[in-house]
Amino acid sequence: MSFADLGLSDELLRAVAESGYDTPTPIQRQAIPSVLMGKDIIGIAQTGTGKTAGFVLPMIDILSQGRSRARMPRSLILEPTRELAAQVAENFEKYGRYHKLSMALLIGGVSMGDQVKALEKGVDVLIATPGRLMDLFDRGNILLTGCSLLVIDEADRMLDMGFIPDIETICTKLPATRQTLLFSATMPPPIKKLSDRFLSHPKTIEVARPATAAESIDQRMVRVDSRRKKEALVRLLRTDEVRNAIVFCNRKTTVRELAQSLKRSGFSVGQIQGDMEQADRIRELDRFKKDEVDILVASDVAARGLDIKGVSHIFNYDVPWHPDDYVHRIGRTGRAGKTGVSITLVTGADAESIDSIQKLIGTRIAELGGERTPAAEAPEPRETKQPEAKKPRRERRPRAAKAVAEAEKPAPKAEPRPPAEKRERPPRRERQAEPEPAEDGWNGPVPSFLGKGFGG
Secondary structure (H helix, E strand, O other), X not given: OOHHHHOOOHHHHHHHHHOOOOOOOHHHHHHHHXXXXXXXXXXXXXXXXXXXXXXXXXXXXXXXXXXOEOOEOOEEEEOOOHHHXXXXXXXXXXXXXXXXXXXXXXXXXXXXXXXXXHHHHOOOEEEEOHHHHHHHHHOOXXXXXXXXXXXXXXXXXXXXXXXXXXXXXXXXXXXXXXXXEEEEOOOOHHHHHHHHXXXXXXXXXXXXOOOOOOOOEEEEEEEOOHHHHHHHHHHHHOOOOOOOEEEXXXXXXXXXXXXXXXXXXXXXXXXXXXXXXXXXXXXXXXXXXXXXXXXXXXXXXXXXXXXXXXXXXXXXXXXXXXXXXXXXXXXXXXXXXXXXXXXXEEOHHHHHHHHHHHHHHOOOOEEOOOOOOOOOOOOOOOOOOOOOXXXXXXOOOOHHHHHHHHHHXXXXXXXXXOOOOOOOOOOOOOXXXXXXXXXXOOOOOOOXXXXXXXXX
């Protein structure tokens, strides 16, 4: 099947061919005809399957008819991050080169004034992150009553970032009669609840089992000591197979420190993390795409949806906290039918996280064969003189047991004393007989106060 079989316009087919594509991916084959028919869609597809073109291409043809009005976008695409929003905008520019469609990109980190001016002219396609969209909506710069097509992209990532309440609010501001497309790599209960509430009789398209890694990616792990992770990474990066690589870390501070460390080791390094200004992040990403830097150290802000062609390796310097993030990280390689390699550095503290990841992807991650990193190597045992075997110590008995045992011991028999010579005992003193009591009663001494009356 070719793109021409999907019902796209000749202008759009021309733009697709000039972009170097001739065969649609599974998600594109199933989604594009249904979107052109005006159906609601739930698309469950892992990253790197071409789902962005799966909704961008039919949207261009749908929006080719009609006219935009000031501050009233005709369609809305919600993305969780600035990078993803900018990438979707690039897709519209690339595939819509032969269509006269206006577009606005609403993301944080850039001037709000320029975005307001674009909205006042009227736009056919509005691509936005939820936060910036809500800011402009609350200021009265956007009216959503004319939006007839809504795309919620990377819905599970929206959930992770806490955007679901904003999305629910946005959906209530849109016309009740509209077409809604929801795309997600996984379908957790909150996303299922969202789709049940805001989609009308959707068609579910699932091109791969949720949260599975692409088969084109060779997944490996290396067990390392936590104190020597940098040494292990440097050694792996210096192998001939690594043409370029993205190195993922869990924390922004780790991204900064590791990027500086790799530069000192002689690598050409860029970095992307959440504390950077949007313009700086875009510049670093462009440098990596243009091969001006070979290594890109990134936080999970770059893990989802970024389409960077020809990434040979993905390194997980830190094992991700959430198993889903592992799938999205390694999905930056092995894209568009090409193969790729992912290597995860695993310390002793990562055992539980690795078990969760393997349970999610349904397979075990093989240890890197034949590669021994410095952190994994143990020192050679030195020959030492074997000490003489010590006599086994008697087991000490608990104090209480010892006391009981002592008490139960039979008392030692007294040795017989030699017979002593008989000694004459002194005669007993004869006990004087007590006086007989008087018949009249009192038999004791006479009290002094009575003796006077008796002639005393």
